[in-house]
Amino acid sequence: MDWLSAVSLDGLAAVDFRWLGLVLELILMPLIAFVVGLGLVLMLRKIAARLQRRVGPPLLQPLWDIIKLHAKETQTSHGLIHEIGIVMAIGGYVAAVTLLPVPGMNGLAAQGGLIALLYMTMIPSLGLALGVGQCANPNGSIGISRALTAMLAYDVPMVIVIFGVAFHFGSLNLVYLIAAQQAGGIATWGIVQMPLLALAGLFALQGMLGKQPFEIYVAPAEIATGPMVEMGGKFLGGLFVMQCFQLYTAGVLYVALFLGGGENWLTFLFKVFVVTAIPMTIAMVFPRYRTEDMVRLFWKWPTMIGLLGIAFVMN
Amino acid sequence: MTNELTTWLDTLLAELEGIRVRRTSRRRLRVDVASDALPALLELLRGRASFVHLSAISCVDWIDAGQFELVYHCWSYEIQSLVSVHTRIPREPGVYISVYDIYRPAAFFERDIHEMFGVWFEGSPDLSRFILTEWDGPPPMRKDFDSEAWVNQHFDWQDYHPDWLKDLETRGGGIAVPPDEQRFSRRNVDET
């Protein structure tokens, strides 16, 4: 990938090449995100299997699932908004991913900072919510109301973390953040300078992944997988694609904020996989929280830790 | 159950004539009574003898005697003992009085017996179709109902002729009793 960064950024000074580079980046970033996302989903299911002393799915299982779902012959849709909902879910993340800088490619990080990224990740959940709404199934509606409550819960620590990091590095622009962290090697990493915020960030990451302890909105037995109750074929396929993007975004965001982003691809991917592995293992050993307990947990401990972290950052 | 209580129950029942009391165990009592005296006995048991819980009504189809036997199992929490009151009603009209006014749960038991045996309980609140929502055949638990015939008439069977059986037969083997003879009941299907 290094040839790409050479070509696009500093190699050829001509203005149109920079545009061409940017367009190239905007195409490549979602693809990379999808591939890395598949890897993360595979890792999630492998970790789950290993913890249950099972063999676990074969290597390309997530890809097969997606292809099989898209290749379904009869598929039921509940209306135009149901379809647009899935399109918004996938499209929203495709757009959000371009705001996340990866080694060699900065994408649109300069045009929209951290807050824009936070809001761009909310668009898919709103799109999904609209799609599920038109499925006209109360299980779906209950699932969505819990999913939005979960978002309300984990967004408070997430926002505190964003505030802390932005205030510490003095800018909302992710490219600037990463550059600042890479300047002094390990010592200037976010996690080293703001340990408490990193811890709160981990809680928020757990919430963002929407996995076990905070997965009340996909409770299979109680509300028949909540939002996914009426999703079949390409609809469910779209949601699997969204899940890949979701894992990728969460992982890369945490890495960008606290682990200094990727100097080169190898360390970057290693960091992303390690960072997402932690919440996945926690997820597989925890039962599911009720909605109000989840909100109470998120608004008590991670928020306290986050605010304490900010107190240290501020003075 | 303390001894003086059992004796007290026995003396109480002894006063009634026309009933036969047989103590099957320390906490089990069987009473046979005429069909018309049964509600009075139940009233007595429930009111005076603390048998407040009617746990079940079961029905036995004595087809040869042309009778249904209804058994009312009453349980008492105080003296921790069960009294099962047996009575016989003629099979033909198959009609009997409901005890719904004495024991509320009787409604469901009677509705079940009506569906399964076809016994009509006079005064029972609701005797409509109960568990077998699709069933429109005769009451299935009666002995004169040939379940197998009905099954053969309404269902088909897998035609067991797997290919490993075919090549066995080509080699002169095969099974002793061919499948269609195994079902003794298929015979009358082919005849009708």
Added chain:
Amino acid sequence: MTHIDQVPTPGAPRPVEIGVKPGTKRTNPFARVFDELVRFAQSRSLFMLHYCTGCGAVELPPAMTSRFDMERLGIQPMVSPRQADILLITGYVSVKTLKRVILTYEQMNSPKYVIGICSCTVNGGMYWQSYATAKKLNDYMPVDIYIAGCMPRPEAVIEGLRGLIENIRTGRADAWKDYYRRYDHYLGNQQRLFGADWQTPTDVIAEARHYDLFGPATLGAHTALLEQHQRPLEALEMRIEIPELMRRRSRSDQGGTAQ
């Protein structure tokens, strides 16, 4: 007396028709490669909805968990019929449950496969005499794999699933089309049990017409009987209908005609 008809000969891969309009020949060379890939993906990834109607369901947890681990084969348990490919009927199917099983089957997206576990689904099992249970499952819906045994052990279940995967890979597991092609036969059997006014919310005939799965035997006497009772359930299509506009246009029309 029906037979498990035309037992498909193993090993002969048959092209998968991907909802292609009849008459359009698949010319581009990648078609075969694409079909191969799709069939491989379909065989490697199966979502299983096990409808535990009877006692056979107790065998499935061990098949899913650590000892036999179904996920090796790419099979995941799913909750709602929309998401599932395989419908596992485990145990005796009483007449009342059969109604719900048929509803669930029709709600599944095809290609869908039915696996009847336990001998009760094969030929009535130990309840063969009972007036209340359905004897032969494939009278009411096309069944791909039967796994006999009065509760087959997990190895047998896994073996059955492997058989299904093999069938899918070679393209022989298209029994689901049979439901559309011979819908009248299945509907007849269902009406025989549930009476003439039996209907499910899914409009199978319209679905067959939509996906060009119309066979010769789809319509018949029983579907005619269904037409009398069926209140058609077309989707609520989005419509922009402004009465004020309509009235004015109709008034302008009348105006036009009046001159």
Added chain:
Amino acid sequence: MATSPTTVVDQLLAGLHLPDGFDAVAGVIREFLDQVTNSAIWTRYGQQSLEWLIGMNPVDRLFMLSALTLLLMLLLGRLRSAGVLAVLLYGAQFAALLSTDTLFGAPLAAAVRITVADQSLHWSYDALSWFFAMITIGTGFVTAWYAAGSWMRRYREAGRSARAFHVALALNCFGMLLLVGSADLLSLFLGWELVSWASFLLMALVGGPAAQAALKYLAYAISGAMLILGAIALIYGISGSFEYDAVVAAIRSMTDAQVWTLLLLLGGGFAVKLGLLPFHLWQAAAYAEAPGAGSVFLGAISARMGLFGIIVFIVGMIGVSRLMTLEIPYTFMSSRELIAWIAALTIIVPTYTALQQHDARYLLAWHGIGQGGYMLLGLMVGDAVGSAGGLLHCFNYAITQAALLMAVFAVVHRTGTADLNQLGGLVTRMPLTFLVLLFGIISLAGLPPMAGFVSKWMVYRSLITEGMPLLFVAAVVGTLGTILSVYKLIHNIFLGQLRVEHQEVAEAPLSMLIPMLGLSALIFLAGFIPGPALSWVAQVQGQLGLPVVPWVLGGIVDPRGGLDMIWLVGILMAGFGVGALVFYGFGGRSRRVHQLDNYAGGHFLTADVHYQYSDNFYAGLMHLIGPWYRGSFRWLERSLAATLDLVSFGAEGLYRLAQPTLLMLAAAVAMLAWVL
């Protein structure tokens, strides 16, 4: 023929600073006007009146037109076509406002001047007043259009007088134009009273619950006005004159204690109208119960007059820097933090009350209060981006609230109810209204493609860069509450199962649809290209003396984190394109199914059981925060009313005294004692 309609049109188009793409449209208008000028009537007296109209001072022309609208509505209100006339008149007012050109040009004083007992009232328009006047007349125009067609026919059939409605609307507009253009304390108070009485009239039109809500509003509004009058009197005491420049000089020379009293009085008075926390209880019922189009107008702009007052006095004259120096004893909070915290709490409490409402109108009205908090919070942060965010949010939120309320009242117009538990599944029957509500809720929640995102982003960014963590978290919690309640709004009305009785519901009538669609287009445009709106805000900041925001066509350029909406919305649309490609391209053919063909655990769904989840929508969340709703403000209000009753009981007791002469004797003795 120096001045002819065509020259007027050219002047207007120039005034609009429209990109050159609009020449074709201008050409069409020009030849239409040429035909008019050579017609017979025009030559006789059309020409002189035109010259007189052109020659007038632009601000006078604006007032004259607004008064003319009021007069015409008073006279012709009952006519069938009064609605259309109103729309044209508001359009004319908008044109007159554009011709004043005080946004980019210098402030312009109106010629009309009233002097009473050597106190004089005069008006002048500058960038700030132009900004608020533009929103007011815009909302008036849109509301008049919305109320012109079949909504008014339904309103008349319900036996209510259309004339009263039009008069109330025109009076509101006229009052706001006066208030916004005031140049001294007296004209400010004149405008303020006129606005609060006009909105009382608009609220009390429909009688019944609306009248009770209006009466409650009146109690709040009058006490607010009295606070302002007291403040004006105090200022006059110190400055000796009502003119603004004298007032500014006086404020500068005031001691801290005097500034505190001034802050409390003026802040309290304006906070009542804006609906800040302790005085917010009247706004929800008053704005929700007003007649449909009236509620649209009130919700969009009426509460912002309070904000205008706060901007003029607290931000303009006293200045945020002076606020920082005013310390609250025994706490390390300055008055600026106090106001910021009131704004933050005003964001959270009403938003989470809106979450519990089961009437769509009340839900939106409660949001009206919440969003007011954002504007004040942005202004209180005081840096370039923050104050720009606050001001821009005033514009963004006006168009969003108008679109949302119009959509909700379109649903009420068709289904007859706004109760969220009686609706559902209307997307298939009213898709355009759904689209409008969708654009509105995305903007209200502040999600990217729409206008609301830009201004909320600016407020957040300034909170971060100025280092106010707790306020930032409070604002975000408010936004999340908004997202939850807006989803409940759109889900309960448009998604889910369609009820049997709503099968034949039709789309909203055309006269209501056009303004709704126009507004949603404006919402998207203001989100996609925030440049023009930011330029207006920059002008206002310049005139107020605040640091000016570095705006660019797409958003804001700033090393510490800029925003370029054109790129963001572009990539979002590209993303949707990719999503559609993946979804429709790779996925197979799907078939639409009926809503009863749904998974219900094997149960056969029938139409008589309404298979929908809308009541107690966030049950999980409510288990936790349910007990936190203790209604403490309602208790405060009730206790205030009780003390008033007690005092009046005591006072009346004096008059029922048996021995009045005894009281007189006591009074005489007291006076004599005091005197000797």
Added chain:
Amino acid sequence: MTLELPVDLLFGLNLDLNLDLTRVMTANAIVLPVVLPLLAAFLMQPLAQVSRFLARLLGPLVLTLGAWIILNTWLEVGPAPFSVAIGGFAAPLGIVFYADQLALLFALAVQVFTLLFWPGLGAGAKSEVAADRQRAPRRDALALLLASAATGLALSGDLFNIFVFYELAAVASFGLVCADGSGRAWIATLRYLFISAFGSVLALVGIAILYLQTGTLNLAQLAQVAPETLQGPIGLAAFALLLIGFGVKAELFPLNAWVPEVYATAPARVSALLAGLVSKLAILVIVRLLILVFQQPEASQLLLVLGVLGVLTGEFSAWRAQDFPRLLAFSSIGQLGLVAIAFSIDGTTGILAGTAVALHHLIVKSALFGLANRWSGGLDALTGAAKGAPRAAGLFVLFALSLIGVPPLWGFWIKLLIMVGLVQGGSPLDLLALGAILLATAVEAHYLFRVALRLYQPPVPDRALRLAPPARWDTGVAYLLGACLVVISVAITPTTEALRVLAQQTGDVLLYIDTVFPQPLAYKE
């Protein structure tokens, strides 16, 4: 400009009514509006025996005559004040009438308003019940008596003379209040009698102290002597007693216990007269004393305190009032409290504000009482009254808006003047008064518009409960006064200017003294 008036002219008035007015010296004619109604009142009873029609006509005729005379003198004499020594006796001994702009204005107001709210006219006249026919002449006589006493109060320059007219007015109002003879009216009048009598006693003691201190009762002389003698506590005590004496009629705080009962039970027209006219004149007297005799600041502070208490108790008890007249009664107590506060502001702004509030209250409150003529009774009976009488309801809203002080109307400018005056005063008491006024206005706005909204609600279903719309005459009068209010609001600048001139003139003590005692006793052109 005094002139020796032949004594016989005063007492030997020849009965031929076709008196050629141009012959009578204009200045002396000012006495006629006081004397003529007095005379007509006594003639009323015998004339009633002769012909009832003439008797009913006599009252209005005399009043129009009086009004015309005052107007004529005002135009003839012009702005300068003049004094008339009755019967030729020179100032310190004889009775002196002092007529400056303020006095003439109020005298004219008395004539006009008594004419407008003549008990006999309009609704009253139609009900030709026998008992009523028999009582009408007595009622008309009392009304005339009240008119003459009120005019006398406005004009007289002698303290004792003021006290006499004050008692005359009190007696007349007792008679008028219990005119319709209902039981509750009797009790109210009795209560009013006790308070008024006690007040008069205190006033007499006050006058006695004054007389002992200064030896004279003529206001001008008192004004000359006051700075030396009445500065100490004794002077203040006298003022306090006088304040209580005249405060009864002026509805000041501790003394107005009679107001709600009387206005609720008396016929609405009578209460209009009492609330509108007589209370203003009583205040006028107190203000004259305040300006001329008691210049100490403590005096005006005393008035201010009473005013503040009056405003607060009036408005707050109006909040709970259950029926319309009682509500208006409490509201007028509040307004008069406001007048007292206004007059307590020193300097011409005080007088300007005071007169403006007094005039405004006169116009608005009497019109409202006019409406209350038919709309009396419980507030809930008023529901939906607007349906029956849309014009009356519209006028009510107009008057309510002006009372509250909504900008374009006259009420706002007055309140502004008071605000400005109080703030210039600057003492903590003034700021307290400012706060009280603001609070009271808020409460007043609420209860007035609670009634307004009740008017516009859908009417009570059964017709029996509904109130008859106000009589055409009352609505006509209300229209007139409403138009007058609107005219003043529109032409606010000239009105305020005129009132300012009037206030300067009243405030000028020296001008008062040298008008009453012209240096050379010659006729001054």
